[in-house]
Structure formats: structure tokens, C-alpha cells
Amino acid sequence: MLYADTIAALATPPGVGGVGIIRVSGPQSLAIAQALIKPRRKGVWRSYQMRYGHVLDEHGQIVDEVLAVFFKGPRSFTGEDILEIHCHGGPLPLRRTLTLALAHGARLANPGEFSLRAFANGRIDLVQAEATLDVIEAQTNLGLSLALDQLGGGLSRDLRTLREQLMYPLAYVTALTDFPEDDVPSEELQQPLQQAQSLLSQLLAGADQGVVVREGARAALVGRPNAGKSSLMNALLRTERAIVTAIPGTTRDTLEETANLGGIPVVLIDTAGITETDDVVERIGVERSRAALSKADLVLLLIDGSQPLSPEDLAIAQLTHERPTIVIATKADLGQHADLTALTQTHPKLRGSIAISSQAGTGLDYLGTMVAEQLLGGLPLSDARLVTNPRHREALRRANAALEQAIQGLREGRPVDLIAIDLHEAIASLGEITGETVEHDLLNMIFSRFCIGK
Structure with a gap:
């Protein structure tokens, strides 16, 4: 389906740069090119030239x-005629060129409207459209690799295979329901349905991992003052982001930055040292540290390894008992004097312990691996294709539940019309992912997240 109007927008980020691109899509694209641009050499406009x-x-x-x-x-x-004008990247020439394109018959594009037209015109499916945004927003090489796989149609091909495996059983039970008087040949459905469920289970197996890779997680660095939280954050970020001094209580507020740890974008939350204090500002910082701890996906509990374990360390460890926790003995370059036995043997959600030195860089790579594995459920990344979108994951779960109902119904000899309902629901749930059975409101919600010009 082709739209009747023509849209235009700035396709590169606003601001000053070497090059800026105006993108035009729709039936008036060629006419706008002919009206706006005087080529150095005469001739007709040829596609891709x-x-x-x-x-x-x-x-x-x-x-x-x-x-x-x-x-x-x-x-x-987009599947339509498109014109791209590569201007100098200053705001004025770009603004004037876009204004002229609008004056010659285009209208300003809405956010995501180019990608929406590509979807509506059958150039991409909804998985690929969402992957376009994921490529733009990818924060790690692993996240980019997964997004590019989906943009290239990897997940879409698996979903088409699944849909094809389910369509024949649905057609068969529908025939039994609609034409009971006809002699419909008997068919064995358990095996094809179980094959479909096997592929569906493979996609679901890595879905939680994939969502973490795409969306990241939050890790709170907690401990008493001067335990080395800010030093560790700077070391993991490889930049002097947090102020570090020998004075306890230097950090008065939470500080958040994203680091790539084992291919996972992890928001590191540097918190104020948790301690009893009469300082009003420091007390507010401690309260914010406790709040950050309660919302974190993972807690990095820092203990000053160069000193004996203190009652204050044990008290702070108590606060982390509700969250998965990695205990980190810092300042390994100064020697290890902290015996962590009393802490690690009693922590109900301990996910490991490690000695590190932020100053010398000792143990930091392994710590990144520990954090990534914990956030991925303690499992290494699967070799199978990973579903990275929470919307896709929920649709796959509904499809799997409906398919399980159909398989169970066949085993129990339920009426075929009920089995047909389950199979139809499974196929419809898969269609929600690719856009074959998607509602208009969902399309608006998805594409509104895109920037104008994409």
C-alpha cells in the first residue's frame, strides 16, 4: 500500500556537523528534487545515482x-520514491532546505513515519522495524550484533517457520469442525505440534537473557565510607567520573553511569557510604543509598580488604540480604586482612566473592564476567537466537501456553473445535510479533519511540 502524501524530515541528529541529510518519501519526491536542486550536469534523475x-x-x-x-x-x-539531500551540516542550510521541501508539497514527517511506511508497504516486518531502533540504541557490541541479526530477518524466519508448522494442524482441525459430514482423512498432529513447540521453547529459553542484553540492568555499589566504591566505578568506566579522596564520606549522593560488563550495559550506581552520621547532608545521601540498593537488580557489596571485617560491614551486609549480591574485597594491592567467612557463609543470596584492586586493575575483568553471568541468570549466553524485546517475549509466552493447551487437548481427546481455538490463539500471538495481527494502537505506541526522520 502506498501513501498519497509525501513526507520530509531531517534524518541526521540536529546540531552542527560535517553533513546533514534531508529525507523525503512519497509520490512527490522526484518532483521536489527537480524543483529544489539544480544539478551541475544536465540529465534525468536516475535511481541510485x-x-x-x-x-x-x-x-x-x-x-x-x-x-x-x-x-x-x-x-x-519505505517502498516509495525517496529523495535524500546531503547538505552541509549546519542548522541554517538544513532548515532552509527542509522548509523548501515542505513548500514544494511535502509535509513534516511524524516520529518513526519512514519506518512505519516501510512496514505498511511490506518492506520490513514489525520485528525488523523494532530492530532498526535497537541498532540505533545499542550500547554494547553484543547488543548491536543481536539487533543486526533481527534487522536481517533472523528472528522473522524462525517465526515464519513456526507459523507454517502450526497452519496445517489448524487447517486440519478446522476442516473437521466445519465439515463433520465429510470423510476427512485422519492425520497425526502430535508430532508436528511438538516440533513447533520445540522451536518455540528454544526461542523462549534465551528470552530473559536477550532482554537483559538489550535493556541492561542496575547494579548498586554499597559499603561503608572509603570502602573503594568510587574508585571501582572509575576503574570500570575507565574514566575519572566520581571524585575520589582519602576522606571518608566524599560521596554525598548517588551517581549513575553505564558500563559495558561482559557485553551487558550495566548502570553502575555509586552510593554514599552507609554509616550512622549527624551530618544532615550525609544522612540524606545514606537514605538515597538505601533506596538505590532496594531497586537494584544486583548489589556489589564492597569491603575494604586491607582492614579486618568490622561490625559496620556486617550490618550493611544485612541490608543486602533481599538482593542478589557479589561481595568485593577491595584494595588487594595493600594486602588482604579481611576474613569474609562470617559474611559469605550467612548471606542468603550471595552470588560470589572476589578480591580486586581498582588501583592496579587486578580482578576487574573477572568481576565484569561475574556481573554479566549473574544478570543472565547464572548461565552463559546461549548459542541460540536471542529474543531481546520484552513485547516479543510476552507474545511467545502466550503462544507457548496456547500450544501446550492444544497438545494437551489432543492427548485428552478434547473436541477439535477447542483445539482449533488454541491453535488460532498461538498463531495470532506469533503474528503480533511480526505485525501480521497487530492492532493500530500498538503500531502507534511502537513507532512513536522513533526519532523524526527515521
Whole structure:
């Protein structure tokens, strides 16, 4: 389906840069190119051929020196005719060029409207559309790799295979229901349904891992003052982000930054040292530390390993008992004098302990591995394709539940019309992922997250 109107927008981030791109999509794209741009060399506009020239205003005055390329639909990103104008990356030439495109028949695109048109015109499915945003927002190489796999249609192919495996059983039980008087040949359905469930289970097996890789997690660094929290944060970030001094209580508030730990984007929360204090500001910082601890997916409990374990350390450890926790003995370069036995043997959610030195860099790589494995449920990343989108995960869970109902119904000899309902629900849930059975409100919600120009 082709839209009747033409849209235009800035396709590169606003601000000053070397190059800025104006993107136009719709039936008026070629006419706008002919009206706006005077090529250096005469000739017709050919698809996929870059042309050099100038953008001219309504008075024939030069607005900018540009390169422009025309893509003839349907062999374009949106499936429509597309024009891209590569301007100098200053706000003024870009704004004037976009204004001229709008004056010649285009309207300003809504957020995500180019990708929405690509989906509506069958150039991409909904998985690939969402993967486009994931590629843009990827924070780690692993997250980027997974997004590119989905953008290339990896997950879509698995979902098509699943749908095909379910369509014949659905057609068969529907025939039994709609034509009971006909002699429909008997078919064995358990095996094809179990094959479909096997593939569905493989996709679900890595879904929780995939969501963590895509969305990241939060890890709170807690401990008493001067335990080395800020030093560790700086070491993991590889930059001097937090102020570090020998004075206890330097950190008065929570500080958040994202680090790549084992391929997972982890929001590290540097907290104020938890201690009893009469200082009003420091007391507020301690309260915020407790709040950050309660909301963290993982707690990194820091103990000054160069000193004996103190009652204050044990008291802080008590506060972490509700959260998965890794105990970190810091300052390993100064020698280890803290005996962590009393702490590690009694912690109900201990996920490991490690000695590190932020100053010397000792143990930091292994700590990153420990954090990643814990956030991934204690399991290494699967070799199977990972589902990274929470919406996809929930739809797969509904499909799996419906398929289990169908398989159980076959075993128990339930009426075939009930089995048909279960199979139809499973297929519809899969269709929600690719966009085959998606509602308009869901489309608006998904594409509204995109930036204008994409």
C-alpha cells in the first residue's frame, strides 16, 4: 500500500556537523528534487545515482551545495520514491532546505513515519522495524550484533517457520469442525505440534537473557565510607567520573553511569557510604543509598580488604540480604586482612566473592564476567537466537501456553473445535510479533519511540 502524501524530515541528529541529510518519501519526491536542486550536469534523475548540484530558493539564489540521490520505489527503504539531500551540516542550510521541501508539497514527517511506511508497504516486518531502533540504541557490541541479526530477518524466519508448522494442524482441525459430514482423512498432529513447540521453547529459553542484553540492568555499589566504591566505578568506566579522596564520606549522593560488563550495559550506581552520621547532608545521601540498593537488580557489596571485617560491614551486609549480591574485597594491592567467612557463609543470596584492586586493575575483568553471568541468570549466553524485546517475549509466552493447551487437548481427546481455538490463539500471538495481527494502537505506541526522520 502506498501513501498519497509525501513526507520530509531531517534524518541526521540536529546540531552542527560535517553533513546533514534531508529525507523525503512519497509520490512527490522526484518532483521536489527537480524543483529544489539544480544539478551541475544536465540529465534525468536516475535511481541510485548520486548527483552534485545546488539547492536553490524561490528566487533562484543558492541555499547550499549538495549531493542528492533518488531511490525509485518500490526498491527503497519505505517502498516509495525517496529523495535524500546531503547538505552541509549546519542548522541554517538544513532548515532552509527542509522548509523548501515542505513548500514544494511535502509535509513534516511524524516520529518513526519512514519506518512505519516501510512496514505498511511490506518492506520490513514489525520485528525488523523494532530492530532498526535497537541498532540505533545499542550500547554494547553484543547488543548491536543481536539487533543486526533481527534487522536481517533472523528472528522473522524462525517465526515464519513456526507459523507454517502450526497452519496445517489448524487447517486440519478446522476442516473437521466445519465439515463433520465429510470423510476427512485422519492425520497425526502430535508430532508436528511438538516440533513447533520445540522451536518455540528454544526461542523462549534465551528470552530473559536477550532482554537483559538489550535493556541492561542496575547494579548498586554499597559499603561503608572509603570502602573503594568510587574508585571501582572509575576503574570500570575507565574514566575519572566520581571524585575520589582519602576522606571518608566524599560521596554525598548517588551517581549513575553505564558500563559495558561482559557485553551487558550495566548502570553502575555509586552510593554514599552507609554509616550512622549527624551530618544532615550525609544522612540524606545514606537514605538515597538505601533506596538505590532496594531497586537494584544486583548489589556489589564492597569491603575494604586491607582492614579486618568490622561490625559496620556486617550490618550493611544485612541490608543486602533481599538482593542478589557479589561481595568485593577491595584494595588487594595493600594486602588482604579481611576474613569474609562470617559474611559469605550467612548471606542468603550471595552470588560470589572476589578480591580486586581498582588501583592496579587486578580482578576487574573477572568481576565484569561475574556481573554479566549473574544478570543472565547464572548461565552463559546461549548459542541460540536471542529474543531481546520484552513485547516479543510476552507474545511467545502466550503462544507457548496456547500450544501446550492444544497438545494437551489432543492427548485428552478434547473436541477439535477447542483445539482449533488454541491453535488460532498461538498463531495470532506469533503474528503480533511480526505485525501480521497487530492492532493500530500498538503500531502507534511502537513507532512513536522513533526519532523524526527515521
